[in-house]
Amino acid sequence: MKIGVSSLSVYKENILNNLEFFEKLDIDYFEIMHDYPNAEIDSEALSTYNLKYTLHSPMVDMNLASLNKNVQKLSIAEVKKSIDLARELNSEIVVVHPGRVPFLSKPFFKETIASSRESIKICRDYGIDLGVIVAIENMPNVDGFLYQDIFELNKLLNELEMNMTLDVAHAYTAGFMENELYFDSVKHIHLSDNNHKFDDHLSLGEGSIDFKAVIDIFTKNNYDEIYTIEVNDKESVVKSVEYLKKIQ
Numbered sequence: 001m002k003i004g005v006s007s008l009s010v011y012k013e014n015i016l017n018n019l020e021f022f023e024k025l026d027i028d029y030f031e032i033m034h035d036y037p038n039a040e041i042d043s044e045a046l047s048t049y050n051l052k053y054t055l056h057s058p059m060v061d062m063n064l065a066s067l068n069k070n071v072q073k074l075s076i077a078e079v080k081k082s083i084d085l086a087r088e089l090n091s092e093i094v095v096v097h098p099g100r101v102p103f104l105s106k107p108f109f110k111e112t113i114a115s116s117r118e119s120i121k122i123c124r125d126y127g128i129d130l131g132v133i134v135a136i137e138n139m140p141n142v143d144g145f146l147y148q149d150i151f152e153l154n155k156l157l158n159e160l161e162m163n164m165t166l167d168v169a170h171a172y173t174a175g176f177m178e179n180e181l182y183f184d185s186v187k188h189i190h191l192s193d194n195n196h197k198f199d200d201h202l203s204l205g206e207g208s209i210d211f212k213a214v215i216d217i218f219t220k221n222n223y224d225e226i227y228t229i230e231v232n233d234k235e236s237v238v239k240s241v242e243y244l245k246k247i248q
Contacts, residue, residue: 203236
């Protein structure tokens with residue numbers, strides 16, 4: 001099993017000051033939340049650690065589905081920066097959010113979906129040119145977030161010949177159960193726990209998700225990609241890595 005850990009647990013800090021901690025966990029990958037305060041990061045410094053990297057493109061002030069063309073273009077440009085960094089780090093994966101529907105855009109839902117699709121295609125093509133996979137992430141049950149429905153997201157990605165980052169916890173808040181989560185499009189998986197209602201990012205085993213059932217289904221279908229733990233603090237990271245190694 002390829003185990004990764006997200007920088008969510010230390011996102012308020014300079015991640016370079018924490019990489020020694022993660023390196024000692026005997027994990028394979030570290031996922032960089034490429035956002036403030038780590039929007040500008042030294043790729044040469046990252047390469048000195050015995051870790052492989054994945055990238056999570058920016059989330060703050062971003063909306064690939066925006067009907068404001070300037071906001072849409074800026075959001076695309078920020079994703080492209082993450083793709084550029086991924087290439088520098090020889091990373092195969094950049095996780096991307098599909099966008100959201102602001103309150104006043106709700107009457108224009110079809111147009112918002114079209115804007116998201118257009119942006120995703122542009123990011124996909126840029127990634128292809130640089131040899132980086134853009135993997136679109138399913139969203140949690142939060143008002144306005146697009147593609148909370150994993151079946152709708154999978155349909156889109158099949159049409160665009162793209163891959164999914166399956167966030168198991170997001171799917172759980174949206175009402176999907178462990179036996180509904182497998183798709184051939186899944187190229188990357190995020191793991192954290194909750195109790196159905198909120199995307200709490202709890203340690204694995206602290207909520208009600210049956211992670212062994214999830215892993216068994218993906219193993220049965222020959223999934224051999226990364227499981228990235230995405231929890232709130234270092235203590236939760238340690239607990240979750242230990243939990244995952246026990247059930248694999």
